[in-house]
Amino acid sequence: xxxxxxxxxxxxxxxxxxxxxxxxxxxxxxxxxxxxxxxxxxxxxxxxxxxxxxxxxxxxxxxxxxxxxxxxxxxxxxxxxxxxxxxxxxxxxxxxxxxxxxxxxxxxxxxxxxxxxxxxxxxxxxxxxxxxxxxxxxxxxx
Amino acid sequence: xxxxxxxxxxxxxxxxxxxxxxxxxxxxxxxxxxxxxxxxxxxxxxxxxxxxxxxxxxxxxxxxxxxxxxxxxxxxxxxxxxxxxxxxxxxxxxxxxxxxxxxxxxxxxxxxxxxxxxxxxxxxxxxxxxxxxxxxxxxxxx
Amino acid sequence: xxxxxxxxxxxxxxxxxxxxxxxxxxxxxxxxxxxxxxxxxxxxxxxxxxxxxxxxxxxxxxxxxxxxxxxxxxxxxxxxxxxxxxxxxxxxxxxxxxxxxxxxxxxxxxxxxxxxxxxxxxxxxxxxxxxxxxxxxxxxxx
Amino acid sequence: xxxxxxxxxxxxxxxxxxxxxxxxxxxxxxxxxxxxxxxxxxxxxxxxxxxxxxxxxxxxxxxxxxxxxxxxxxxxxxxxxxxxxxxxxxxxxxxxxxxxxxxxxxxxxxxxxxxxxxxxxxxxxxxxxxxxxxxxxxxxxx
Numbered sequence: 001x002x003x004x005x006x007x008x009x010x011x012x013x014x015x016x017x018x019x020x021x022x023x024x025x026x027x028x029x030x031x032x033x034x035x036x037x038x039x040x041x042x043x044x045x046x047x048x049x050x051x052x053x054x055x056x057x058x059x060x061x062x063x064x065x066x067x068x069x070x071x072x073x074x075x076x077x078x079x080x081x082x083x084x085x086x087x088x089x090x091x092x093x094x095x096x097x098x099x100x101x102x103x104x105x106x107x108x109x110x111x112x113x114x115x116x117x118x119x120x121x122x123x124x125x126x127x128x129x130x131x132x133x134x135x136x137x138x139x140x141x142x
Numbered sequence: 143x144x145x146x147x148x149x150x151x152x153x154x155x156x157x158x159x160x161x162x163x164x165x166x167x168x169x170x171x172x173x174x175x176x177x178x179x180x181x182x183x184x185x186x187x188x189x190x191x192x193x194x195x196x197x198x199x200x201x202x203x204x205x206x207x208x209x210x211x212x213x214x215x216x217x218x219x220x221x222x223x224x225x226x227x228x229x230x231x232x233x234x235x236x237x238x239x240x241x242x243x244x245x246x247x248x249x250x251x252x253x254x255x256x257x258x259x260x261x262x263x264x265x266x267x268x269x270x271x272x273x274x275x276x277x278x279x280x281x282x283x284x
Numbered sequence: 285x286x287x288x289x290x291x292x293x294x295x296x297x298x299x300x301x302x303x304x305x306x307x308x309x310x311x312x313x314x315x316x317x318x319x320x321x322x323x324x325x326x327x328x329x330x331x332x333x334x335x336x337x338x339x340x341x342x343x344x345x346x347x348x349x350x351x352x353x354x355x356x357x358x359x360x361x362x363x364x365x366x367x368x369x370x371x372x373x374x375x376x377x378x379x380x381x382x383x384x385x386x387x388x389x390x391x392x393x394x395x396x397x398x399x400x401x402x403x404x405x406x407x408x409x410x411x412x413x414x415x416x417x418x419x420x421x422x423x424x425x426x
Numbered sequence: 427x428x429x430x431x432x433x434x435x436x437x438x439x440x441x442x443x444x445x446x447x448x449x450x451x452x453x454x455x456x457x458x459x460x461x462x463x464x465x466x467x468x469x470x471x472x473x474x475x476x477x478x479x480x481x482x483x484x485x486x487x488x489x490x491x492x493x494x495x496x497x498x499x500x501x502x503x504x505x506x507x508x509x510x511x512x513x514x515x516x517x518x519x520x521x522x523x524x525x526x527x528x529x530x531x532x533x534x535x536x537x538x539x540x541x542x543x544x545x546x547x548x549x550x551x552x553x554x555x556x557x558x559x560x561x562x563x564x565x566x567x568x
Contacts, residue, residue, distance in 0.1 A: 067235075092233070347517075348495075
């Protein structure tokens with residue numbers, strides 16, 4: 001990051017707005033957990049529902065749900081800092097292990113915030129802090 | 143590709159199964175369009191619904207829906223060839239322009255099919271064949 | 285691509301300049317092969333030298349040489365269109381098979397050219413047109 | 427990481443071998459700095475030379491040199507743990523700011539080590555610990 005971070009109160013308010021506004025989020029129901037004004041990190045939760053499953057055999061998240069959660073979290077980390085939406089330009093997602101049907105937490109922070117683009121890193125954990133997937137993306141800040 | 147491709151009839155049957163089985167697909171409702179036995183390309187459609195939107199202001203797809211469609215299509219291209227699921231290892235998604243609220247078609251083909259991994263390329267078009275996003279991923283074939 | 289392409293003569297002249305100017309290119313010695321004014325595709329050659337090898341056991345390219353060739357080719361495809369350098373923002377490289385010690389050809393084209401960023405696709409072939417690696421990147425056009 | 431890490435002495439010995447063996451490394455001259463047996467992190471240095479430059483106007487690293495350093499470091503982090511080479515499957519590189527002509531340090535660690543593949547994260551710093559580029563890749567462990 002190259003600029004002062006947004007304050008704790010403003011950051012959390014922006015994060016809540018960011019997570020609650022898009023119509024598609026009403027399908028997944030991600031929720032704002034925390035905003036850390038020291039690091040700029042945002043944390044977003046997602047409760048499991050059986051319709052998120054990849055398989056009829058068991059409760060494991062579909063990769064598309066994880067990809068969406070990673071996109072939402074990376075975007076939120078940038079949007080909170082600039083105070084408006086920051087369209088995703090590109091995104092890489094690495095799946096590390098099957099994600100079981102429990103509440104997930106996505107932690108995202110801005111690696112570098114520029115006038116035209118920002119980069120963010122995202123990590124997705126199971127409820128017990130076990131890493132299940134990571135992402136990295138480029139977002140437009142113009 | 144390094145092996146003979148699956149036949150047209152088997153490929154289409156596998157593609158339909160692949161698209162209809164995962165519970166999460168019942169939320170998005172992607173549908174199998176075609177399987178090309180010459181190239182191995184699969185084509186998957188997605189009809190727009192307002193709950194897919196990123197914004198309350200207009201009908202544009204949320205990036206997470208596009209990411210999910212790309213994951214589904216790349217996975218399907220590989221799964222059709224090997225006859226079983228091929229978990230996504232990693233994925234890159236490039237958003238090229240805002241995707242308006244119309245039916246999308248994702249075209250995916252295997253770049254290389256190996257014993258441990260496969261790579262697939264995915265292109266997502268608007269109804270009028272305008273490219274809106276592309277993806278590339280690595281999938282497990284073990 | 286969203287704008288008229290640069291003409292054949294201008295494109296080839298720019299490509300040659302682009303490939304010959306950077307000091308690091310004097311180490312690898314990539315060379316401009318063709319510029320296609322219909323598609324905007326640039327083709328860049330690279331002759332094998334034993335110091336490009338990954339292993340003392342045989343003549344296979346080091347992955348870093350392929351990554352550099354992919355970066356050079358993607359960058360060149362964009363730079364030719366805008367008439368100036370277009371710094372690489374991010375890049376994904378997929379290695380498809382070991383690249384033997386023969387002349388390689390990297391083909392690159394712009395997927396989408398915008399005012400702030402461009403995306404390019406790059407394919408690297410052995411002398412006999414066998415694909416050995418592919419790349420996709422985002423480049424700054426500001 | 428899912429297995430006990432290699433000891434400090436073995437790790438450092440393997441890292442030196444890994445960095446010194448490939449013929450292409452004699453061109454760039456990366457050097458092993460440290461191996462941390464607590465985290466598995468490897469650190470690799472690269473001294474600047476004018477032939478690494480992108481421009482005749484000033485001393486900034488060519489993106490291909492950074493991509494190569496990232497490939498080398500990510501590969502080394504995995505190879506040290508498994509005791510043999512781990513061919514790069516795919517790699518994403520994010521350039522964060524122009525990298526000036528000073529000594530660079532690449533820090534790499536394994537995110538997850540599996541029987542078929544491993545993922546590694548790589549960060550490249552200027553001499554004063556300023557981040558200039560990051561990478562993430564998938565490597566074969568078979």
